Amino acid sequence: MLTLSHVTKVFNPGTVNARKALDDVSLEVPDGDFISIIGANGAGKSTLLGAIAGVFFTDGGSITLDGQDVTLAPSHKRAKVIGQLFQDPMRGSAPGMTIEENLALAAGRGGWLAHISKADRADFRDRLAVLGMGLEDRMQQSVGLLSGGQRQALTLLMATVNPPKLLLLDEHTAALDPATAEKVLALTKETVEANRLTCLMVTHNMQSALDLGNRTLMMDRGRIVYDVRDEKRAGLQVGDLLALFREASGRALDNDRMLLT
Numbered sequence: 001m002l003t004l005s006h007v008t009k010v011f012n013p014g015t016v017n018a019r020k021a022l023d024d025v026s027l028e029v030p031d032g033d034f035i036s037i038i039g040a041n042g043a044g045k046s047t048l049l050g051a052i053a054g055v056f057f058t059d060g061g062s063i064t065l066d067g068q069d070v071t072l073a074p075s076h077k078r079a080k081v082i083g084q085l086f087q088d089p090m091r092g093s094a095p096g097m098t099i100e101e102n103l104a105l106a107a108g109r110g111g112w113l114a115h116i117s118k119a120d121r122a123d124f125r126d127r128l129a130v131l132g133m134g135l136e137d138r139m140q141q142s143v144g145l146l147s148g149g150q151r152q153a154l155t156l157l158m159a160t161v162n163p164p165k166l167l168l169l170d171e172h173t174a175a176l177d178p179a180t181a182e183k184v185l186a187l188t189k190e191t192v193e194a195n196r197l198t199c200l201m202v203t204h205n206m207q208s209a210l211d212l213g214n215r216t217l218m219m220d221r222g223r224i225v226y227d228v229r230d231e232k233r234a235g236l237q238v239g240d241l242l243a244l245f246r247e248a249s250g251r252a253l254d255n256d257r258m259l260l261t
Contacts (some may be wrong), residue, residue: 054077117252160197
């Protein structure tokens with residue numbers, strides 16, 4: 001269970017550039033929930049994930065994970081139980097290391113020049129084969145030579161090779177071409193379901209926000225303005241989301257990138 005209670009965050013406080021990125025956010029995420037998060041630019045979506053991951057400390061409120069208060073825990077300690085993917089395919093892996101070395105590092109076997117057992121190598125090969133991108137035959141290749149889609153698929157595997165308590169996906173397909181993005185999203189769905197992960201996914205694709213997971217949050221100006229799940233969400237269409245956003249926030253969703261996807 002992830003619980004946020006009255007979480008606030010202001011960037012550049014006390015200046016003309018002060019911006020309240022999170023405004024009294026409270027949220028409960030039971031184990032096994034797969035939540036998609038949508039909203040316009042500046043709504044607080046990525047800031048919410050950053051607060052949970054410990055990228056920065058919040059200004060108020062508390063964050064607990066499985067009953068443990070992590071509000072003041074540094075990001076490297078949270079990383080032991082929280083997996084994370086970003087929009088930039090270059091993040092989340094070490095480009096100068098091989099595919100095999102990256103997986104060994106993620107699995108806790110060491111990284112560069114680490115001794116990798118035959119059993120681990122066979123396990124890595126089997127896991128890579130599931131991705132369907134031919135990476136199982138390129139384990140000695142540098143990760144820096146992979147395409148964006150291949151790197152995101154590998155990073156997804158690295159983030160879940162030891163299943164985390166929580167998986168955070170911050171527009172992890174936004175930089176990919178449509179066909180590759182669809183494939184990575186399918187891998188995401190399979191991975192989350194196979195490992196029964198608790199997952200929060202920020203997305204600009206409103207259809208994906210309805211197709212994946214069991215729950216959708218809408219954010220606006222640092223607040224969660226709508227939260228719909230399970231049966232109530234099942235029959236919704238993109239047009240319904242737009243109408244619900246207007247009703248909840250008092251204004252239309254004007255993010256062209258989201259509306260045209």
